[in-house]
Amino acid sequence: MDDRYGTDVLASGWRGHGRTESSRVPAERGLVIEVQADGFCGAVTHADAATVELEDRFGARRRFPLGPGFLVEGSHVVLVAHRPVAPQQPKRTASGSFAGPDERARVARASRILVEGRHDAELVEKVWGDDLRAEGVVVEYLEGIDRLAAMLEEEPPSERRRYGILVDHLVPGSKEARIAAEITRGRHGTNLLIVGHPEIDVWQCVRPASLGLRAWPTVPRGVDIKVGTCRALGWPSETPADLARAWRRILSAVGSYRDLEPSLLGRVEELIDYVTAAP
Template sequence: MSDRYGTDVLSGDWRAPRGGRAVPTEAESGLVVEDVQTGFVGAVVRVEKAGGMQVLHLEDRHGRTKGFPLGPGFLLDGKPVILTPPTAESRQALAQARAATSRTASGSRAVAHAPARVAAGSRIFVEGRHDAELVEKIWGDDLRVEGVVVELLEGVDDLSAVIRDFAPSRDRRMGVLVDHLVPGTKEDRIVRAAEKLPQSRWVRILGHPYVDVWQSVRPARLGLTAWPVIERGRPWKESVLAELGWAHRNQADVARGWKQILGSVRSYGDLEPTLLASVEELIDFVTVPQED
Protein backbone atom coordinates (compact mmCIF):
# COMPACT_ATOMS: atom_id res chain seq x y z
CA MET A 1 0.00 0.00 0.00
CA SER A 2 1.52 3.34 -1.04
CA ASP A 3 2.27 6.02 1.53
CA ARG A 4 0.19 9.00 0.44
CA TYR A 5 2.31 11.33 2.59
CA GLY A 6 5.71 10.04 1.45
CA THR A 7 8.69 9.36 3.71
CA ASP A 8 9.28 11.00 7.05
CA VAL A 9 11.15 14.24 6.32
CA LEU A 10 12.79 14.08 9.74
CA SER A 11 14.17 10.57 9.25
CA GLY A 12 17.83 10.09 8.31
CA ASP A 13 20.60 12.68 8.58
CA TRP A 14 18.41 15.68 7.84
CA ARG A 15 20.91 18.12 9.32
CA ALA A 16 23.63 17.14 6.78
CA PRO A 17 24.79 19.97 4.47
CA ARG A 18 23.57 19.84 0.87
CA GLY A 19 27.01 18.80 -0.35
CA GLY A 20 27.22 16.00 2.20
CA ARG A 21 29.15 15.67 5.42
CA ALA A 22 32.93 16.07 5.30
CA VAL A 23 34.77 12.76 5.12
CA PRO A 24 38.15 12.31 6.86
CA THR A 25 40.81 11.87 4.17
CA GLU A 26 44.56 11.43 4.48
CA ALA A 27 46.56 14.30 2.96
CA GLU A 28 48.70 12.08 0.75
CA SER A 29 51.33 13.69 -1.48
CA GLY A 30 49.85 14.50 -4.89
CA LEU A 31 46.23 14.66 -3.70
CA VAL A 32 44.52 17.60 -5.46
CA VAL A 33 42.10 19.55 -3.28
CA GLU A 34 40.45 22.97 -3.15
CA ASP A 35 40.49 25.31 -0.18
CA VAL A 36 36.86 26.35 0.28
CA GLN A 37 37.60 29.77 1.76
CA THR A 38 40.05 31.02 -0.90
CA GLY A 39 39.26 28.80 -3.89
CA PHE A 40 42.96 27.85 -4.16
CA VAL A 41 43.35 24.50 -5.93
CA GLY A 42 46.56 22.54 -5.66
CA ALA A 43 48.29 19.24 -5.06
CA VAL A 44 49.55 18.27 -1.63
CA VAL A 45 53.33 18.64 -1.55
CA ARG A 46 53.94 18.19 2.18
CA VAL A 47 52.45 18.30 5.67
CA GLU A 48 54.52 19.66 8.52
CA LYS A 49 54.26 21.01 12.05
CA ALA A 50 54.59 24.78 12.39
CA GLY A 51 53.75 26.95 15.38
CA GLY A 52 52.15 24.08 17.25
CA MET A 53 49.79 23.13 14.41
CA GLN A 54 49.79 20.90 11.35
CA VAL A 55 50.22 22.87 8.11
CA LEU A 56 49.31 21.58 4.67
CA HIS A 57 51.21 22.93 1.65
CA LEU A 58 49.49 22.95 -1.75
CA GLU A 59 51.08 23.70 -5.14
CA ASP A 60 48.87 24.92 -7.99
CA ARG A 61 49.39 24.35 -11.72
CA HIS A 62 51.45 27.56 -11.97
CA GLY A 63 53.95 26.34 -9.38
CA ARG A 64 52.70 28.64 -6.63
CA THR A 65 52.68 27.15 -3.14
CA LYS A 66 50.42 28.14 -0.22
CA GLY A 67 50.05 26.81 3.30
CA PHE A 68 46.76 26.02 5.05
CA PRO A 69 45.84 24.62 8.48
CA LEU A 70 45.30 20.89 8.19
CA GLY A 71 41.72 19.83 8.93
CA PRO A 72 38.29 20.78 7.55
CA GLY A 73 37.54 23.33 4.85
CA PHE A 74 38.63 21.45 1.73
CA LEU A 75 36.90 19.92 -1.28
CA LEU A 76 37.99 16.73 -3.03
CA ASP A 77 36.26 16.21 -6.38
CA GLY A 78 33.66 18.71 -5.20
CA LYS A 79 32.94 16.82 -1.95
CA PRO A 80 33.86 18.20 1.49
CA VAL A 81 36.72 16.46 3.27
CA ILE A 82 38.61 16.79 6.53
CA LEU A 83 42.27 16.38 5.72
CA THR A 84 44.24 14.34 8.23
CA PRO A 85 47.99 13.62 8.46
CA PRO A 86 49.09 10.67 6.30
CA THR A 87 49.66 7.51 8.33
CA ALA A 88 52.92 5.59 8.35
CA GLU A 89 51.26 2.81 6.32
CA SER A 90 50.12 5.18 3.57
CA ARG A 91 53.53 6.88 3.45
CA GLN A 92 55.22 3.51 3.06
CA ALA A 93 52.81 2.45 0.32
CA LEU A 94 53.37 5.75 -1.48
CA ALA A 95 57.15 5.37 -1.24
CA GLN A 96 56.95 1.86 -2.69
CA ALA A 97 54.73 3.04 -5.54
CA ARG A 98 57.10 5.90 -6.31
CA ALA A 99 60.11 3.60 -6.26
CA ALA A 100 58.41 1.36 -8.82
CA THR A 101 57.59 4.17 -11.20
CA SER A 102 60.05 6.90 -10.26
CA ARG A 103 61.43 9.18 -12.95
CA THR A 104 64.43 11.43 -13.15
CA ALA A 105 64.01 15.15 -13.82
CA SER A 106 64.53 14.39 -17.51
CA GLY A 107 61.54 12.03 -17.53
CA SER A 108 63.52 8.79 -17.86
CA ARG A 109 63.01 5.91 -15.44
CA ALA A 110 65.24 6.25 -12.39
CA VAL A 111 67.69 3.45 -11.63
CA ALA A 112 67.59 2.92 -7.87
CA HIS A 113 70.93 2.82 -6.03
CA ALA A 114 72.88 2.87 -9.30
CA PRO A 115 76.45 4.09 -8.76
CA ALA A 116 77.93 6.56 -11.21
CA ARG A 117 79.92 4.81 -13.90
CA VAL A 118 83.58 5.47 -14.48
CA ALA A 119 83.72 8.37 -16.92
CA ALA A 120 83.52 7.25 -20.53
CA GLY A 121 85.72 8.74 -23.22
CA SER A 122 82.86 10.67 -24.79
CA ARG A 123 81.98 14.15 -23.57
CA ILE A 124 79.29 16.80 -23.91
CA PHE A 125 80.60 20.37 -24.11
CA VAL A 126 78.48 23.40 -23.24
CA GLU A 127 79.27 27.10 -23.55
CA GLY A 128 79.15 28.24 -19.94
CA ARG A 129 78.54 27.43 -16.31
CA HIS A 130 74.83 28.21 -16.41
CA ASP A 131 74.36 25.79 -19.30
CA ALA A 132 76.24 23.12 -17.33
CA GLU A 133 74.19 23.68 -14.18
CA LEU A 134 70.91 23.41 -16.08
CA VAL A 135 72.02 20.23 -17.86
CA GLU A 136 73.13 18.79 -14.51
CA LYS A 137 69.81 19.58 -12.84
CA ILE A 138 67.69 17.89 -15.52
CA TRP A 139 69.95 15.23 -17.01
CA GLY A 140 72.56 14.73 -14.28
CA ASP A 141 71.18 11.38 -13.07
CA ASP A 142 71.07 10.03 -16.64
CA LEU A 143 74.60 11.23 -17.44
CA ARG A 144 76.07 9.70 -14.28
CA VAL A 145 74.52 6.34 -15.12
CA GLU A 146 76.03 6.57 -18.60
CA GLY A 147 79.38 7.85 -17.35
CA VAL A 148 79.24 10.99 -19.50
CA VAL A 149 81.00 14.14 -18.28
CA VAL A 150 79.88 17.68 -19.16
CA GLU A 151 82.70 20.14 -19.82
CA LEU A 152 82.78 23.92 -20.28
CA LEU A 153 83.85 25.63 -23.48
CA GLU A 154 83.76 29.17 -22.06
CA GLY A 155 82.45 30.32 -25.45
CA VAL A 156 82.63 28.82 -28.95
CA ASP A 157 85.15 31.14 -30.63
CA ASP A 158 87.83 28.41 -30.51
CA LEU A 159 85.50 25.48 -31.19
CA SER A 160 87.59 24.05 -34.06
CA ALA A 161 90.71 24.10 -31.90
CA VAL A 162 88.85 22.38 -29.04
CA ILE A 163 87.69 19.64 -31.41
CA ARG A 164 91.21 19.07 -32.71
CA ASP A 165 92.59 18.92 -29.15
CA PHE A 166 89.88 16.49 -28.03
CA ALA A 167 90.61 14.20 -31.00
CA PRO A 168 87.16 12.55 -31.24
CA SER A 169 86.81 8.99 -32.54
CA ARG A 170 84.19 6.27 -32.75
CA ASP A 171 84.65 5.41 -29.07
CA ARG A 172 85.41 8.96 -27.97
CA ARG A 173 82.54 11.07 -29.25
CA MET A 174 82.00 14.74 -28.73
CA GLY A 175 78.65 16.47 -28.33
CA VAL A 176 78.48 20.27 -28.34
CA LEU A 177 75.58 22.48 -27.22
CA VAL A 178 75.73 26.00 -28.65
CA ASP A 179 73.75 29.05 -27.52
CA HIS A 180 72.04 31.29 -30.07
CA LEU A 181 72.62 28.94 -33.01
CA VAL A 182 70.65 30.85 -35.62
CA PRO A 183 71.41 31.12 -39.36
CA GLY A 184 73.58 34.13 -40.16
CA THR A 185 75.01 34.57 -36.65
CA LYS A 186 78.64 34.37 -35.57
CA GLU A 187 77.84 31.10 -33.84
CA ASP A 188 76.44 29.66 -37.05
CA ARG A 189 79.60 30.52 -38.99
CA ILE A 190 81.82 28.99 -36.30
CA VAL A 191 79.79 25.77 -36.27
CA ARG A 192 79.81 25.48 -40.08
CA ALA A 193 83.60 25.79 -40.07
CA ALA A 194 83.95 23.17 -37.32
CA GLU A 195 81.75 20.72 -39.20
CA LYS A 196 84.29 20.73 -42.07
CA LEU A 197 87.04 19.27 -39.90
CA PRO A 198 88.10 15.67 -40.66
CA GLN A 199 87.16 14.67 -37.10
CA SER A 200 83.60 16.02 -37.43
CA ARG A 201 82.27 12.54 -38.21
CA TRP A 202 82.44 11.84 -34.49
CA VAL A 203 81.17 15.27 -33.42
CA ARG A 204 77.54 16.34 -33.11
CA ILE A 205 76.97 20.10 -32.76
CA LEU A 206 73.46 21.22 -31.86
CA GLY A 207 72.04 24.33 -30.30
CA HIS A 208 69.05 26.45 -29.42
CA PRO A 209 67.90 29.83 -30.76
CA TYR A 210 68.00 31.69 -27.44
CA VAL A 211 70.45 34.49 -26.73
CA ASP A 212 71.26 32.76 -23.45
CA VAL A 213 70.29 29.45 -21.87
CA TRP A 214 68.18 31.43 -19.38
CA GLN A 215 65.56 31.80 -22.10
CA SER A 216 65.20 28.04 -22.41
CA VAL A 217 63.35 28.13 -19.08
CA ARG A 218 59.65 28.56 -19.74
CA PRO A 219 58.76 32.14 -18.74
CA ALA A 220 55.66 30.94 -16.90
CA ARG A 221 57.95 29.46 -14.24
CA LEU A 222 58.82 33.06 -13.31
CA GLY A 223 55.29 34.37 -13.65
CA LEU A 224 56.00 35.87 -17.09
CA THR A 225 54.17 35.54 -20.39
CA ALA A 226 57.45 36.04 -22.29
CA TRP A 227 61.07 36.84 -21.61
CA PRO A 228 61.95 40.57 -21.86
CA VAL A 229 63.22 41.70 -25.27
CA ILE A 230 66.62 43.39 -24.89
CA GLU A 231 67.85 45.64 -27.67
CA ARG A 232 71.25 44.93 -29.16
CA GLY A 233 74.15 46.64 -27.42
CA ARG A 234 72.84 46.27 -23.86
CA PRO A 235 74.34 43.63 -21.54
CA TRP A 236 71.73 40.88 -21.84
CA LYS A 237 71.67 39.25 -18.40
CA GLU A 238 71.90 42.48 -16.42
CA SER A 239 69.19 44.04 -18.60
CA VAL A 240 66.89 41.05 -18.13
CA LEU A 241 67.31 41.27 -14.36
CA ALA A 242 66.55 45.00 -14.51
CA GLU A 243 63.39 44.35 -16.51
CA LEU A 244 62.32 41.77 -13.93
CA GLY A 245 62.90 44.29 -11.14
CA TRP A 246 65.73 42.22 -9.64
CA ALA A 247 69.16 43.41 -8.48
CA HIS A 248 71.45 43.72 -11.51
CA ARG A 249 74.47 45.88 -10.62
CA ASN A 250 77.26 43.31 -10.67
CA GLN A 251 78.21 39.69 -11.31
CA ALA A 252 77.07 38.67 -7.85
CA ASP A 253 73.57 39.94 -8.73
CA VAL A 254 73.69 37.96 -11.97
CA ALA A 255 74.67 34.83 -10.05
CA ARG A 256 71.81 35.32 -7.58
CA GLY A 257 69.38 35.95 -10.43
CA TRP A 258 70.42 32.75 -12.19
CA LYS A 259 70.13 30.81 -8.93
CA GLN A 260 66.52 31.97 -8.61
CA ILE A 261 65.77 31.08 -12.25
CA LEU A 262 67.40 27.67 -11.90
CA GLY A 263 65.51 27.09 -8.67
CA SER A 264 62.22 27.50 -10.53
CA VAL A 265 63.03 24.54 -12.77
CA ARG A 266 61.68 21.25 -11.44
CA SER A 267 61.75 18.92 -14.45
CA TYR A 268 62.08 18.77 -18.22
CA GLY A 269 58.52 20.11 -18.49
CA ASP A 270 59.78 23.53 -17.37
CA LEU A 271 62.13 23.85 -20.36
CA GLU A 272 61.50 24.81 -23.97
CA PRO A 273 61.23 21.90 -26.45
CA THR A 274 64.12 23.17 -28.62
CA LEU A 275 66.64 22.77 -25.81
CA LEU A 276 65.17 19.43 -24.74
CA ALA A 277 65.46 17.99 -28.25
CA SER A 278 69.07 19.15 -28.65
CA VAL A 279 70.31 17.81 -25.32
CA GLU A 280 68.50 14.48 -25.72
CA GLU A 281 70.02 14.03 -29.20
CA LEU A 282 73.50 14.84 -27.90
CA ILE A 283 73.13 12.30 -25.09
CA ASP A 284 72.01 9.66 -27.59
CA PHE A 285 74.93 10.48 -29.87
CA VAL A 286 77.59 10.08 -27.19
CA THR A 287 76.04 7.00 -25.51
CA VAL A 288 74.30 4.92 -28.19
CA PRO A 289 76.64 2.91 -30.43
CA GLN A 290 76.55 4.12 -34.05
CA GLU A 291 77.38 2.27 -37.24
CA ASP A 292 80.74 3.03 -38.84
Protein backbone atom coordinates (compact mmCIF):
# COMPACT_ATOMS: atom_id res chain seq x y z
CA MET A 1 0.00 0.00 0.00
CA ASP A 2 1.30 3.43 -0.94
CA ASP A 3 1.75 5.56 2.16
CA ARG A 4 1.59 9.13 0.93
CA TYR A 5 2.75 10.38 4.32
CA GLY A 6 5.89 8.23 4.26
CA THR A 7 7.70 6.87 7.26
CA ASP A 8 9.74 9.95 8.09
CA VAL A 9 7.68 12.51 10.00
CA LEU A 10 10.32 15.16 9.32
CA ALA A 11 10.55 14.53 5.56
CA SER A 12 9.94 17.56 3.34
CA GLY A 13 7.63 17.74 0.35
CA TRP A 14 4.64 15.88 1.82
CA ARG A 15 2.24 18.59 0.65
CA GLY A 16 3.24 18.05 -2.97
CA HIS A 17 3.17 14.25 -2.89
CA GLY A 18 1.48 12.92 -6.02
CA ARG A 19 1.36 16.30 -7.74
CA THR A 20 3.05 17.02 -11.07
CA GLU A 21 4.65 20.38 -11.72
CA SER A 22 3.08 22.32 -14.59
CA SER A 23 5.27 23.25 -17.54
CA ARG A 24 6.10 26.90 -18.12
CA VAL A 25 4.95 27.85 -21.63
CA PRO A 26 5.68 31.21 -23.32
CA ALA A 27 2.57 33.05 -24.54
CA GLU A 28 3.58 33.06 -28.20
CA ARG A 29 1.29 34.63 -30.77
CA GLY A 30 -1.01 32.00 -32.33
CA LEU A 31 -0.72 29.47 -29.48
CA VAL A 32 -4.16 27.95 -28.69
CA ILE A 33 -4.95 28.03 -24.96
CA GLU A 34 -7.91 26.96 -22.82
CA VAL A 35 -8.75 28.83 -19.62
CA GLN A 36 -9.25 26.23 -16.91
CA ALA A 37 -11.68 28.32 -14.84
CA ASP A 38 -14.44 28.80 -17.43
CA GLY A 39 -13.39 26.81 -20.50
CA PHE A 40 -12.78 29.85 -22.74
CA CYS A 41 -10.52 28.71 -25.57
CA GLY A 42 -8.67 30.91 -28.01
CA ALA A 43 -5.42 31.78 -29.72
CA VAL A 44 -2.94 34.28 -28.32
CA THR A 45 -3.24 37.61 -30.14
CA HIS A 46 -1.17 39.74 -27.78
CA ALA A 47 0.83 39.35 -24.59
CA ASP A 48 2.83 41.67 -22.39
CA ALA A 49 4.78 41.21 -19.18
CA ALA A 50 1.64 40.60 -17.09
CA THR A 51 -1.34 39.62 -19.28
CA VAL A 52 -2.33 37.64 -22.34
CA GLU A 53 -5.14 38.31 -24.81
CA LEU A 54 -7.01 35.36 -26.37
CA GLU A 55 -9.37 35.34 -29.34
CA ASP A 56 -11.84 32.47 -29.77
CA ARG A 57 -13.18 31.09 -33.04
CA PHE A 58 -16.10 33.54 -32.97
CA GLY A 59 -13.80 36.56 -32.77
CA ALA A 60 -14.44 37.29 -29.10
CA ARG A 61 -11.37 38.57 -27.26
CA ARG A 62 -10.61 38.38 -23.55
CA ARG A 63 -7.58 39.24 -21.46
CA PHE A 64 -6.22 37.13 -18.60
CA PRO A 65 -3.32 37.46 -16.15
CA LEU A 66 -0.30 35.31 -16.90
CA GLY A 67 0.47 32.42 -14.58
CA PRO A 68 -1.23 29.10 -13.76
CA GLY A 69 -4.77 28.10 -14.67
CA PHE A 70 -4.36 27.34 -18.38
CA LEU A 71 -4.44 24.20 -20.51
CA VAL A 72 -2.48 23.53 -23.69
CA GLU A 73 -3.57 20.37 -25.52
CA GLY A 74 -5.17 19.17 -22.29
CA SER A 75 -2.08 19.64 -20.10
CA HIS A 76 -1.88 22.11 -17.22
CA VAL A 77 0.63 24.88 -17.93
CA VAL A 78 1.90 28.06 -16.36
CA LEU A 79 1.71 30.79 -18.97
CA VAL A 80 4.71 33.16 -18.98
CA ALA A 81 5.68 36.18 -21.05
CA HIS A 82 7.19 35.41 -24.44
CA ARG A 83 10.66 36.87 -24.88
CA PRO A 84 11.66 36.96 -28.54
CA VAL A 85 15.27 36.05 -29.24
CA ALA A 86 17.24 39.00 -30.52
CA PRO A 87 18.60 38.39 -34.03
CA GLN A 88 22.28 37.53 -34.05
CA GLN A 89 24.53 40.16 -35.52
CA PRO A 90 26.60 38.91 -38.45
CA LYS A 91 30.13 38.02 -37.39
CA ARG A 92 33.14 39.72 -38.89
CA THR A 93 36.50 38.16 -39.60
CA ALA A 94 39.77 39.75 -38.50
CA SER A 95 39.98 41.40 -41.93
CA GLY A 96 36.65 43.16 -41.34
CA SER A 97 34.61 41.15 -43.83
CA PHE A 98 31.37 39.39 -42.89
CA ALA A 99 31.75 35.69 -42.13
CA GLY A 100 29.30 33.35 -43.81
CA PRO A 101 27.12 31.04 -41.68
CA ASP A 102 29.07 27.94 -40.61
CA GLU A 103 31.64 28.72 -43.25
CA ARG A 104 33.91 25.78 -44.04
CA ALA A 105 37.25 25.73 -45.78
CA ARG A 106 37.02 25.35 -49.53
CA VAL A 107 39.19 22.99 -51.57
CA ALA A 108 42.40 24.82 -52.46
CA ARG A 109 42.46 26.69 -55.75
CA ALA A 110 45.27 26.37 -58.24
CA SER A 111 45.76 30.15 -58.01
CA ARG A 112 47.65 31.31 -54.94
CA ILE A 113 49.23 34.25 -53.15
CA LEU A 114 53.02 34.44 -52.82
CA VAL A 115 54.78 36.56 -50.20
CA GLU A 116 58.46 37.18 -49.58
CA GLY A 117 58.99 35.64 -46.17
CA ARG A 118 57.60 33.66 -43.28
CA HIS A 119 56.65 36.76 -41.30
CA ASP A 120 54.66 38.11 -44.24
CA ALA A 121 52.82 34.79 -44.51
CA GLU A 122 52.05 34.66 -40.77
CA LEU A 123 50.72 38.22 -40.76
CA VAL A 124 48.48 37.57 -43.77
CA GLU A 125 47.22 34.37 -42.15
CA LYS A 126 46.40 36.11 -38.87
CA VAL A 127 44.28 38.83 -40.46
CA TRP A 128 42.96 37.21 -43.64
CA GLY A 129 43.14 33.51 -42.72
CA ASP A 130 39.37 33.00 -42.41
CA ASP A 131 38.74 34.73 -45.74
CA LEU A 132 41.46 32.76 -47.50
CA ARG A 133 40.22 29.40 -46.22
CA ALA A 134 36.68 30.26 -47.28
CA GLU A 135 37.96 31.11 -50.76
CA GLY A 136 40.37 28.17 -50.97
CA VAL A 137 43.44 30.40 -51.40
CA VAL A 138 46.85 29.14 -50.26
CA VAL A 139 49.62 31.54 -49.19
CA GLU A 140 53.23 30.51 -49.85
CA TYR A 141 56.44 32.33 -49.03
CA LEU A 142 59.42 32.66 -51.37
CA GLU A 143 62.25 33.44 -48.92
CA GLY A 144 62.96 36.59 -50.92
CA ILE A 145 61.86 38.10 -54.22
CA ASP A 146 65.19 37.02 -55.73
CA ARG A 147 63.75 33.49 -55.92
CA LEU A 148 60.59 34.53 -57.77
CA ALA A 149 61.92 34.13 -61.32
CA ALA A 150 63.18 30.59 -60.66
CA MET A 151 59.90 29.63 -59.01
CA LEU A 152 57.94 30.86 -62.03
CA GLU A 153 60.08 28.74 -64.33
CA GLU A 154 59.42 25.64 -62.22
CA GLU A 155 55.68 26.29 -61.84
CA PRO A 156 54.63 28.81 -64.47
CA PRO A 157 51.33 30.62 -63.99
CA SER A 158 48.45 30.13 -66.40
CA GLU A 159 44.95 31.40 -66.98
CA ARG A 160 43.66 28.93 -64.39
CA ARG A 161 46.65 29.21 -62.04
CA ARG A 162 47.28 32.86 -61.40
CA TYR A 163 49.73 34.21 -58.86
CA GLY A 164 49.20 37.26 -56.70
CA ILE A 165 52.57 38.38 -55.34
CA LEU A 166 53.12 40.65 -52.33
CA VAL A 167 56.50 42.41 -52.21
CA ASP A 168 58.19 44.43 -49.46
CA HIS A 169 59.75 47.82 -50.22
CA LEU A 170 58.11 48.22 -53.62
CA VAL A 171 59.14 51.82 -54.25
CA PRO A 172 60.64 53.49 -57.34
CA GLY A 173 64.33 52.68 -57.76
CA SER A 174 64.42 49.78 -55.30
CA LYS A 175 65.77 46.33 -56.13
CA GLU A 176 62.29 44.93 -55.56
CA ALA A 177 60.76 47.37 -58.05
CA ARG A 178 63.32 46.44 -60.73
CA ILE A 179 62.72 42.70 -60.30
CA ALA A 180 58.95 43.19 -60.33
CA ALA A 181 59.14 45.23 -63.54
CA GLU A 182 61.31 42.63 -65.29
CA ILE A 183 58.99 39.77 -64.37
CA THR A 184 55.87 41.70 -65.33
CA ARG A 185 57.35 42.42 -68.77
CA GLY A 186 58.47 38.80 -69.19
CA ARG A 187 56.66 35.80 -70.61
CA HIS A 188 54.95 34.99 -67.30
CA GLY A 189 53.64 38.50 -66.72
CA THR A 190 50.19 37.91 -68.19
CA ASN A 191 48.86 35.68 -65.42
CA LEU A 192 50.32 37.28 -62.34
CA LEU A 193 49.94 40.47 -60.36
CA ILE A 194 52.76 41.99 -58.32
CA VAL A 195 51.87 44.59 -55.71
CA GLY A 196 53.69 45.79 -52.63
CA HIS A 197 53.95 48.14 -49.70
CA PRO A 198 56.64 50.81 -49.23
CA GLU A 199 58.11 49.51 -45.96
CA ILE A 200 61.51 47.81 -45.92
CA ASP A 201 60.09 44.96 -43.83
CA VAL A 202 56.59 43.73 -43.04
CA TRP A 203 57.22 44.44 -39.35
CA GLN A 204 56.66 48.11 -40.12
CA CYS A 205 53.24 47.36 -41.62
CA VAL A 206 51.95 46.86 -38.08
CA ARG A 207 50.76 50.15 -36.66
CA PRO A 208 53.28 51.26 -34.01
CA ALA A 209 50.43 52.40 -31.75
CA SER A 210 49.30 48.77 -31.47
CA LEU A 211 52.60 48.07 -29.69
CA GLY A 212 52.48 51.22 -27.61
CA LEU A 213 55.02 53.02 -29.83
CA ARG A 214 54.80 56.49 -31.30
CA ALA A 215 56.64 55.40 -34.43
CA TRP A 216 58.93 52.68 -35.69
CA PRO A 217 62.60 53.57 -35.17
CA THR A 218 64.70 54.73 -38.10
CA VAL A 219 67.39 52.15 -38.84
CA PRO A 220 70.67 53.36 -40.41
CA ARG A 221 71.55 52.14 -43.90
CA GLY A 222 73.65 49.01 -43.86
CA VAL A 223 72.07 47.69 -40.65
CA ASP A 224 69.66 44.78 -40.90
CA ILE A 225 66.17 46.20 -40.45
CA LYS A 226 65.09 43.60 -37.90
CA VAL A 227 68.31 43.80 -35.86
CA GLY A 228 68.32 47.59 -35.96
CA THR A 229 64.68 47.79 -34.91
CA CYS A 230 65.25 45.50 -31.93
CA ARG A 231 68.33 47.41 -30.82
CA ALA A 232 66.54 50.75 -31.02
CA LEU A 233 63.65 49.39 -28.95
CA GLY A 234 65.92 47.77 -26.38
CA TRP A 235 64.91 44.24 -27.36
CA PRO A 236 67.42 41.35 -27.55
CA SER A 237 68.75 41.04 -31.11
CA GLU A 238 71.89 38.91 -31.06
CA THR A 239 70.50 35.58 -32.27
CA PRO A 240 67.83 34.33 -34.67
CA ALA A 241 65.87 33.22 -31.60
CA ASP A 242 65.90 36.83 -30.35
CA LEU A 243 64.48 38.05 -33.65
CA ALA A 244 61.88 35.29 -33.64
CA ARG A 245 60.73 36.35 -30.16
CA ALA A 246 60.58 39.97 -31.31
CA TRP A 247 58.34 38.98 -34.20
CA ARG A 248 56.05 36.97 -31.93
CA ARG A 249 55.75 40.06 -29.76
CA ILE A 250 54.80 42.18 -32.76
CA LEU A 251 52.40 39.61 -34.19
CA SER A 252 50.65 39.18 -30.83
CA ALA A 253 49.73 42.88 -30.95
CA VAL A 254 47.73 42.31 -34.15
CA GLY A 255 44.10 41.48 -33.49
CA SER A 256 42.48 42.66 -36.70
CA TYR A 257 42.92 44.82 -39.78
CA ARG A 258 42.78 47.89 -37.52
CA ASP A 259 46.31 47.09 -36.36
CA LEU A 260 47.77 47.25 -39.88
CA GLU A 261 48.80 50.13 -42.10
CA PRO A 262 46.52 50.93 -45.06
CA SER A 263 49.47 50.47 -47.42
CA LEU A 264 49.35 46.73 -46.67
CA LEU A 265 45.59 46.32 -46.27
CA GLY A 266 44.71 47.51 -49.73
CA ARG A 267 47.39 45.43 -51.42
CA VAL A 268 46.35 42.14 -49.80
CA GLU A 269 42.69 42.76 -50.63
CA GLU A 270 43.72 43.46 -54.23
CA LEU A 271 45.59 40.15 -54.43
CA ILE A 272 42.67 38.17 -52.98
CA ASP A 273 40.35 39.69 -55.57
CA TYR A 274 42.82 38.87 -58.33
CA VAL A 275 43.35 35.19 -57.52
CA THR A 276 39.66 34.52 -56.81
CA ALA A 277 38.26 36.22 -59.93
CA ALA A 278 36.69 33.92 -62.50
CA PRO A 279 39.13 33.01 -65.31
